[in-house]
Amino acid sequence: MGKKKTKTSSTETSRTVTTPTRPDWVDAQAKGLNDALTDLGRADPAASVAPLSDLERRASETAGGLGVGGGWGSGWGSGGTDWANWGRATPATGPAPAATAPDLSGARLEGRGEVPQAASVLDNLSAYMTPFRDQVLAAAMGDYDAEAGRRRAAQDLEMAGQGAFGGSGAALTRSLTEGELARGRNSRLAGLLDQMFAQGASLSAGDADRRQQASTAAAQLGQAREIEQAQLTQARDIERARLAHEGGLEAARLAQAAEAGRMQDALARAQLGQEGELARQRLGLDGAASRRADAETQARIGAQVRAAEQARLSASEQALARRIEMFSGLPLGLFQGSVTDSQGQRNGTETTSGATLGEIAQLVNSLTGSPLSRLFQKKGQA
Known part of the structure; x- marks a missing residue:
């Protein structure tokens, strides 16, 4: 008999789900x-x-006046300028003001340092002993008193049966029994009180240790804040001193340059005398150059002051950018779950064998007496 081949195909689908574990602080920070x-x-x-x-505004105004009529020497010989006293007057722009440092008073930390507080075991000792006294001690002593009452009743019953209930022997027996019961009660009470104090002291000691640790941590944090505040204040003072020093040096240099210019102009006027238009033009050019130098100096110092102010205004944006950069550097993907779907197909071939000759013969034998059985017998005889 032949074999039968059958092709099979099956599709498998699986899903892997990782529960999101992103904590609340990630959402809060974001x-x-x-x-x-x-x-x-x-x-x-x-x-x-x-x-x-x-x-900078003064430098702009000075630069706007360069090249305009009415410059130095324009009133030569016309009575428009007192050349005898020229050079003694203060320039119209005045001395350059000292550079001021930006206000960094806002860059300070909140909070003050705290002094560590000593925690005592006795602070909350009663709070831990009260439940033991109300529940354990009261119940144990109540049980002891009940047992003592039963013992007294049994003793009274026994003495009544012996007929010695009202004699001196009965009184002595009761006295001994009461003393024994009192000693037992005191011993039991002392043991329970000792246990109550030991357990309460142990729990209170743990509580005091935690309070001491919290107080010490708060004090350390406060000290760290104080140190950081002192560092910020020191850095601010150093920056202010540096800017003030640079401004003072620049102002002194400008004053020296202005004085030197006035001295040179006075000497030039004394030498020029009545030389005419050529000397006047040369003096006008020198004055324009001096004003141009003053304008350049004012513009340079003004740019430094504006840069310091710009740094102060941009401090909050830079701080926010640093926070975002540090937050972005955290491995946030480790806290985020995922869902993965996968699907695949499997193909295969199955081979099925047909009935063997033995199986056919067995089937024929089971059909003895049937027309099909007789047909096979006739073919065998032939």
Whole structure:
């Protein structure tokens, strides 16, 4: 007999689900940063741009006057300028003001250091002993008193049966029994009180240790805040001193330059005398150059002051950017779950064998007496 082959195909689908385990602090930090970004977006962008400083505006005004009529020497010989006293007057722009440091008073930490508080075992000892006294001690002593009452009743019954209930022997027996019961009660009470104190002291000691640790941690945190505040204050004072020193040096240099310019102009006027238009033009050019130098110096110092102001205005944005950068560096993917679906198909071939000759013969024998059995017998005889 032949074999029969059958092709089979099956499709398998599986799903792997990892429950999200993202903690609440991740959402809280992300929401806080998002709210800060939203508030920053609602703010006026112009508020974070430092305006022109006074020195820059003065430099702009001085530069705008360069090349305009009425410069130095324009009134030569016409009585428009008192050349005898020229050089003694204070320049119209005045001395350059000293540079001021940006206000860093807002960069301070909140909170003050705390002094560690000593925690005592006796602070909450009664709170731990009260439940033991109300529940364990009261129940145990009540049971002891009940047992003592039963013992007294049994003794009275026994003495009544012996007929010695009212004699001196009965009184002595009762006295001994009462003394024994009192000693037993006191011993039992002392043991329970000792156990109550030991357990209460142990629990209170643990509580005191936790309070002591919390107080010490708070004090250490306060000290760290104080140290950081002192460092910020010191850095601010150093920056202010540096800017003030640079401003003072620049102002002194400007004053020396102005004095030197006045001395040179006075010497030039004494030498020029009546030389005419050429000397006047040369003096006008020198004055323009001096004003141009003053304008450049004012613009440079004003730019430094505006840069310091811009740094102060951008401090909050930079701090927010650093927070976002640090938060983005956290491995947040480790706290996020996932769902994975997969599907595959499996193909195969099955081979089925037909009936053997032995199986056919067995089937024929089981059909003895049937027409099919007789047909096979006739074919065998033939």
